[in-house]
Amino acid sequence: MAVFVSEKDVSTAWVAALETLVNSGGDAVNLTVAIADPTTELEGVRHVLDRFIGERRRARRHSVKLVSTVANTLFPSAWYVPDRLGADAAEHLYELERSTRPVTRRRNPRGTYFERMVAWPGPKEEFNQLDQAVRRLRSARERGHQRGHEYEVGMAMPADEIAAPVLVAGKDRSTIGFPCLSHLSFSLLHGVVNLLAVYRSHDFISRGYGNYLGLGRVLHFVAQESGFPPGELTCVSASATAEINRGANFGRERVEALLEDCQAALGATP
């Protein structure tokens, strides 16, 4: 049965969704999390989660990743410096992705989500889907449009639509691991850009928080570059797990303790 969570920021939404997962036995289908402002978080919650992840990493370094690492695979925010570069900031970001790719590929041999967004492996050449989304939204703004449903077509080829597929047919045959994110879809309503992300599978403790943060950064980038304000992030996880006995297999006791610590961190926030 589908589960719906709607909260104001990344931290509150992630904790509420984790609580829902734990209370439903640890797993859910069609977990839908709406975050009103996905560019904000409460540092106390991230600190608790990174401490939890850090403990596992000390035992098995490659088993899980810190929140910042996960978020960086979706959007390397350190490479985007609009305050310094203005209109050239996007090209700077794309160029750094291209020049750094040989090093990034050492850790991520199949690429990163961000690479899929800006260098989609087309049949003839790479295609920058994010740039396409930005250009189309910018064009809509210049024409005074406040609503952009005409761009929205699911399962579209990236060259034709304002959508960003992540799975490559014929290439992504693995049933586990990258890419769990299947699709991004931007939509414009009342002059605000919103983002929908679809995951086929979601390890909620190892990845969920960093994924929401990274997606929030993607939304912020597209909004900033197109000239519209960023709106809501909605993330649908076709299959989600609290990793009690799946994913990183943390066990019920640890996951419940993590949830309690995160709720305390939320409560401690003024």
Place this chain on the structure above:
Amino acid sequence: MTNMSAATAQLQPDLDELATAILEALAKVRAAPVGELREEMSAVGGDLEIDSREAEAVIAMLEKQYGRTLATVDDLEPECLASVDSLADLIHRRWPAGQPIALSGSK
């Protein structure tokens, strides 16, 4: 008599030289003047925290500059790439012993 290439080629760069090269590359990533980064470093006690993706970009630039691989998969874990000093130390340790520096942009 040595030719120009031989004269400019040198063995493993020392930590200061690497730190300078890293700072110059980091300035490109941040689109900031090198002097500004130096001031920032001084203000925080001599080292500068960096994001792991900034570190990856810097490594890629230095690998192109020096014409060699400077980091293994394990080196790219974020705990190893926390600051300019830790990155300089890492690359210094990974430098193949006895190999000269390739001329900038020659590879």
